[in-house]
Amino acid sequence: MKVAIISVSNKGHELALKLKEKLDNDSTIIKCDLYHKNVKKYLKIAFFEYDAVIAIMASGILIRSIAPFLESKVTDPAILNVDDNGNFVISTLSGHLGGANALTNKVADLIDAVPVITTSTDVNKKLGIDVLAKDLYLSIDNTKEILYFNKAILEGKKITFLLNPDGNYNYLRNYLSENTLEMDVSIECLSEINTDEIHVCVNEHNIVLKEKKVVVGIGCRRGKECRKIFEGMKKSIEDLNIDISRINMLSSVEIKKDEEGILELSEKLDIPVNFVELDKLKLFTSNDIQKSEFVKSKFGIYGVCEPSALITAGFDSKLVYKKTSYDGVTISVAVSK
The missing domain is CATH 3.40.1390 (Udp-n-acetylmuramoylalanyl-d-glutamate--2,6- Diaminopimelate Ligase; Chain: A, domain 1)
Known part of the structure; x- marks a missing residue:
């Protein structure tokens, strides 16, 4: 999930900085950007370019600012409203499909606030x-x-x-x-x-x-055993609350096609693995992937697990779990559109 935090007051900005620090450590948050003041300008940008907007401001300002952009529960981003003191986190828009309710509970827990959710089923x-x-x-x-x-x-x-x-x-x-x-x-x-x-x-x-196609991207040091790769993968899908039977495919780079740990994992889980050609990874660009200069110096590409997962998941796919390291193993998860 890509998150924008927008604040108005200096006190709200301080809260935004603290919240960003916590969200940056969450592997399910692909990126988190801060915007301060100029609410109408930044809310318009955030509404169309992010999966979720956390608005630290009065509810009246928020509602009037987003009203012209509202379209559908299917396409509107998650909108959360937080007061300057961080007492309440209100799920304001797209509670279910947009993920606002789940994010509301997460943010409330991070800043020790009261989550406010009003959808009938919940x-x-x-x-x-x-x-x-x-x-x-x-x-x-x-x-x-x-x-x-x-x-x-x-x-x-x-x-x-x-x-x-x-x-x-x-x-x-x-x-x-x-x-x-x-x-x-x-x-x-x-x-x-x-x-x-x-x-x-x-x-x-x-x-x-x-x-949708759910793809686990894998990067690892040479000779990493299956058990270690599985431990990293298991932790990642647990963070996402995904059952292992929901994984459609594994992916990595073609230079790993003889990596016994990955091949063994694919066989044991009965999940096919796609090894992406090096040339495709060299040409692939995305603002959401993390770039490693070390990997670039060795293989001519900026990363393995994130781009290979996105390529395997298909055009317009998105990361739902950013590159996370587990003792010589890197794991990411991408989902098709």
Whole structure:
């Protein structure tokens, strides 16, 4: 998640500096930039260029400033509102699909504030269908149905998940067993369903959830054993709350194609690995990747795990876990659009 923090007062700016320091240490925060004063100018930039905006200011200033840009819960960024004293963190916009509710809880915990969340499913301790899609990196074919489904969940109606019997949906089953709360859920198998899709039904209404490609990028020192690579990967996906069965592919650079630790890991997990050509990595550019001069001096590229994950995930993919080091292993995670 790319985050912009915008403050107005000097006191708010001090809070922004402290918050940025904490968020910079979070591997799920790809970058965090600070903006101070000139709210209308910077909010317009942040609204369209970041995944989330943390506005440390009065709610009236925030609401009037973002009002002209509001479009849809599907495309609007997460907006959080924080008071100058850091007493409250309010999830203001895009609580579910945009991730504002989850970020609100994270920020509130970091600055010891009270999180304020008002979405009906959350306050009634129910799981929204859009929350499920967000958490499991699934796209929703008909977002207009979200409201109907979440209302049905609140009313206690039975929600049926239709799955292909040949697909690996352990991640969904595990997620539902841990998060359904009081939802009335049933799971049925239907061979007509594509293996990368999940059909969700209630009464005559239907939503199709489609898997985005989740790719784990791996960089490692020569001869790093499988166990050590897996330990780093496991820690990363735990940070993201991703079940290992949700990983679609591993990736690294072609000079690692004979790296026994990576090959063994791919075989043990039954997850294919893509070794990206060196020339593709040399040509690849992104403002979101971390550049290593050491890797550049040795291989002519600025990095391995981040760019290889993004290339493997496909055009317009995004990092959801930035390069993080684990004892000679670097891990990142990218997700397709």
